[in-house]
Amino acid sequence: MTKPHILQVGPYPEWDQGPLDDAFHAHRYFEAADKAAFLAEVGPQIRGIATRGELGADAAMIAACPKLEIISVYGVGFDAVDLGAARARGIRVTNTPDVLTNDVADLGVAMMLVQSRGMIGAETWVRDGSWAAKGLYPLQRRVWGKRAGVLGLGRIGFEVAKRLAGFDMEIAYSDVAAKDHGAQWEYIADPVALAARSDFLFVTLAASAATRHIVGAQVIEALGPEGMLINISRASNIDEEALLAALETGRLGSAALDVFEGEPKLNPRFLKLPNVLVQPHHASGTFETRKAMGQLVRDNLAAHFAGRPLLTPVL
Numbered sequence: 188m189t190k191p192h193i194l195q196v197g198p199y200p201e202w203d204q205g206p207l208d209d210a211f212h213a214h215r216y217f218e219a220a221d222k223a224a225f226l227a228e229v230g231p232q233i234r235g236i237a238t239r240g241e242l243g244a245d246a247a248m249i250a251a252c253p254k255l256e257i258i259s260v261y262g263v264g265f266d267a268v269d270l271g272a273a274r275a276r277g278i279r280v281t282n283t284p285d286v287l288t289n290d291v292a293d294l295g296v297a298m299m300l301v302q303s304r305g306m307i308g309a310e311t312w313v314r315d316g317s318w319a320a321k322g323l324y325p326l327q328r329r330v331w332g333k334r335a336g337v338l339g340l341g342r343i344g345f346e347v348a349k350r351l352a353g354f355d356m357e358i359a360y361s362d363v364a365a366k367d368h369g370a371q372w373e374y375i376a377d378p379v380a381l382a383a384r385s386d387f388l389f390v391t392l393a394a395s396a397a398t399r400h401i402v403g404a405q406v407i408e409a410l411g412p413e414g415m416l417i418n419i420s421r422a423s424n425i426d427e428e429a430l431l432a433a434l435e436t437g438r439l440g441s442a443a444l445d446v447f448e449g450e451p452k453l454n455p456r457f458l459k460l461p462n463v464l465v466q467p468h469h470a471s472g473t474f475e476t477r478k479a480m481g482q483l484v485r486d487n488l489a490a491h492f493a494g495r496p497l498l499t500p501v502l
């Protein structure tokens with residue numbers, strides 16, 4: 188049987204590239220100097236697209252592949268795929284949920300602890316000799332027992348809340364509706380009200396046009412000068428301009444961010460702020476999880492081309 192032609196949007200680690208090339212004829216879009224010319228050349232043969240998280244499939248890419256049947260997303264978030272364009276042509280879309288949930292939750296909680304306890308500054312304090320020269324490191328803020336808000340109680344939000352319960356935190360959450368989660372977590376529909384009663388606010392929403400800037404000036408200011416915002420979802424969920432302004436003026440205490448508008452180039456104003464912990468969008472970045480994600484991307488493609496049900500369909 189001839190291998191199906193697929194468009195590989197971004198680079199994969201070697202443990203994914205080998206098996207991908209064994210099963211498919213992968214055309215490496217990311218290596219092309221002239222993307223439009225490359226798409227015009229290979230597009231007519233393409234039956235599948237394998238994405239790379241934020242490197243997705245827009246309407247122009249989908250239109251350039253008239254025989255396209257499936258888009259397999261490397262990531263749980265599929266906001267980088269033009270779902271409308273895919274739906275209009277009956278193109279299937281899959282993602283990689285579940286396999287990354289715990290790692291993403293771990294990083295969110297780790298960022299809360301690191302930032303609240305000032306661990307980056309404390310590390311520098313030891314390494315640059317300040318401990319010996321200046322004495323004790325300045326006191327930091329407690330985490331355990333505080334009030335945590337989780338904005339979006341999906342798979343990742345649930346795992347975050349579960350971990351926070353281990354720190355004896357008072358947990359509340361917002362979502363489109365109250366969830367039957369089997370725990371004593373308070374449901375607060377309004378994100379502003381959630382922020383107002385929270386010391387730490389985790390943003391764990393799947394991003395869509397509907398959630399764009401859901402964390403705006405009002406939510407940020409309700410969280411307040413003692414509050415911390417932690418984002419492990421997508422930058423588009425937060426009004427970054429409002430966030431920067433609040434952090435610069437102290438109207439928001441601090442932030443811990445794994446995602447940024449225009450990443451990997453982030454607004455340089457973030458780098459000037461001592462009250463921000465920045466991470467390079469690596470919440471799912473463990474060997475174990477990334478291997479499972481790559482496998483799921485291939486398994487969905489293989490299932491489709493073998494006429495079997497998709498493992499994790501979005502569309």
Ligand code: 8YV
Binds near residue numbers: 241
């Ligand atoms: C990225 C993610 O896909 O799952 C998601 O939605 O944002 C991440 O797992 C990952 O960084 C690979 O590009």
